[in-house]
Amino acid sequence: MNCKDTRYHIQLWLQAAGTDAGSEPDGESLRHIKCCSACRLEYGDAVLDQLLRQQSAPVARDGFFDRAIIAAVQRNTGASQLWGRGFGALAASVAAVALVVGLWGGVPGTSSRDVARDAGVAQILHEAQTVRVLIDSVAARDRATITIELAENLELEGFPNQRVIEWQTDLLAGRNLLALPVRLKDQGESYLDVSLHHGDEQKAIRVSVRPAGTSMQLGALPIRA
Amino acid sequence: MTIVNRLSFLSPSARRFDTLVRPHLPSLYAFAFRLHGNPDDAEDLVQEVLAKLYARASELAGIRDLRPWLQRVLYNQFVDGARRQRSRPEAAAPEHADYEIEDPTGDPGWHAEGAELSEQIDRALARLDHDQRALVVLHFMEGHTLEELTRVFDAPLGTLKSRLHRARAKLKHLLEMEPFAPGTRVVDIREQQPPADAMGNGQ
Numbered sequence: 001m002n003c004k005d006t007r008y009h010i011q012l013w014l015q016a017a018g019t020d021a022g023s024e025p026d027g028e029s030l031r032h033i034k035c036c037s038a039c040r041l042e043y044g045d046a047v048l049d050q051l052l053r054q055q056s057a058p059v060a061r062d063g064f065f066d067r068a069i070i071a072a073v074q075r076n077t078g079a080s081q082l083w084g085r086g087f088g089a090l091a092a093s094v095a096a097v098a099l100v101v102g103l104w105g106g107v108p109g110t111s112s113r114d115v116a117r118d119a120g121v122a123q124i125l126h127e128a129q130t131v132r133v134l135i136d137s138v139a140a141r142d143r144a145t146i147t148i149e150l151a152e153n154l155e156l157e158g159f160p161n162q163r164v165i166e167w168q169t170d171l172l173a174g175r176n177l178l179a180l181p182v183r184l185k186d187q188g189e190s191y192l193d194v195s196l197h198h199g200d201e202q203k204a205i206r207v208s209v210r211p212a213g214t215s216m217q218l219g220a221l222p223i224r225a
Numbered sequence: 226m227t228i229v230n231r232l233s234f235l236s237p238s239a240r241r242f243d244t245l246v247r248p249h250l251p252s253l254y255a256f257a258f259r260l261h262g263n264p265d266d267a268e269d270l271v272q273e274v275l276a277k278l279y280a281r282a283s284e285l286a287g288i289r290d291l292r293p294w295l296q297r298v299l300y301n302q303f304v305d306g307a308r309r310q311r312s313r314p315e316a317a318a319p320e321h322a323d324y325e326i327e328d329p330t331g332d333p334g335w336h337a338e339g340a341e342l343s344e345q346i347d348r349a350l351a352r353l354d355h356d357q358r359a360l361v362v363l364h365f366m367e368g369h370t371l372e373e374l375t376r377v378f379d380a381p382l383g384t385l386k387s388r389l390h391r392a393r394a395k396l397k398h399l400l401e402m403e404p405f406a407p408g409t410r411v412v413d414i415r416e417q418q419p420p421a422d423a424m425g426n427g428q
Contacts, residue, residue, distance in 0.1 A: 053368075058258035059255075072278070
């Protein structure tokens with residue numbers, strides 16, 4: 001076998017290797033490669049190229065792209081452009097953040113209130129801070145209703161003196177992030193309730209809010225019906 | 226993860242930015258990861274790039290082939306960061322000390338399979354110069370032609386070809402991939418007698 005034929009066979013092998021990882025050039029080609037430095041070089045390059053092409057791409061950690069985009073917007077706008085008119089053109093000063101995980105799973109058509117978990121967050125007095133609620137949904141839910149109910153001493157930025165705010169949104173399957181910029185108005189303990197409704201399903205979570213510096217008991221408050 | 230309010234609550238400008246860049250983020254992250262060799266620095270790099278790009282969101286909308294453009298921005302950001310790192314007195318170590326993972330142990334020939342081989346390739350990539358590494362990643366792993374990459378690296382085709390040649394040679398050396406070197410898969414047939422007419426040399 002000559003160099004031309006060998007290189008042709010290397011190309012054939014490369015094409016086949018895309019679908020059959022165990023393949024390798026035929027014995028005659030390999031014998032030629034062993035004896036021919038130019039073809040050895042070509043073969044080595046071909047093997048390397050193939051290995052590199054077959055490397056799987058690194059995958060980002062869950063939620064990173066969402067976090068990165070939000071952070072990019074916040075760094076450029078101080079969060080003033082993050083929230084659109086639908087949720088109040090809220091110029092929230094996003095500082096310390098609490099992450100509260102809410103689960104919304106189970107069998108469609110059933111209540112999943114029993115899997116709710118309460119959580120707490122410390123707030124700096126008179127300063128808007130964002131409480132983020134993660135909603136894990138096993139399936140996409142169109143026009144789910146989200147209701148926020150606030151204690152008297154808590155205010156949602158952009159909604160002064162309004163204790164109940166309700167709107168509809170589409171939840172996608174997987175984790176959905178709900179960001180609520182809230183302001184604690186006095187030194188007392190406070191809370192906000194987040195309720196989700198979709199068809200027969202409902203789910204509620206209470207987030208206890210206390211001034212920063214005070215101790216907090218997570219999960220101490222009862223789940224609202 | 227999906228932002229509940231991404232569609233309904235993000236401001237129009239934030240939504241436009243999201244729509245423009247999101248399809249390219251997996252590729253950008255993969256590129257950043259290959260450049261840095263770890264997820265934390267990769268996330269920082271992508272985050273830094275997005276923060277810079279947001280201010281240029283209107284410009285992004287006018288770019289016809291956005292992905293190579295974004296990759297170029299990310300690469301330049303990476304190079305700037307590497308330069309700053311080198312300029313610090315405490316960072317006087319060899320260029321790739323940050324990426325160096327322990328040398329392959331045992332017999333690291335390219336007969337290795339699966340995850341082991343993948344790790345060997347990652348380690349070898351980390352030991353390339355960053356311009357070689359970026360070229361290898363974008364050409365072989367992201368599938369860009371060298372012609373396309375002349376715009377990403379702002380370098381002529383000939384420069385990229387010779388850079389790729391050097392990168393290949395170094396990778397083969399690092400992976401101990403010289404055909405018929407001990408430990409390669411080809412060793413399986415070494416016991417076979419080559420036919421007399423196969424003893425030519427590069428004809």
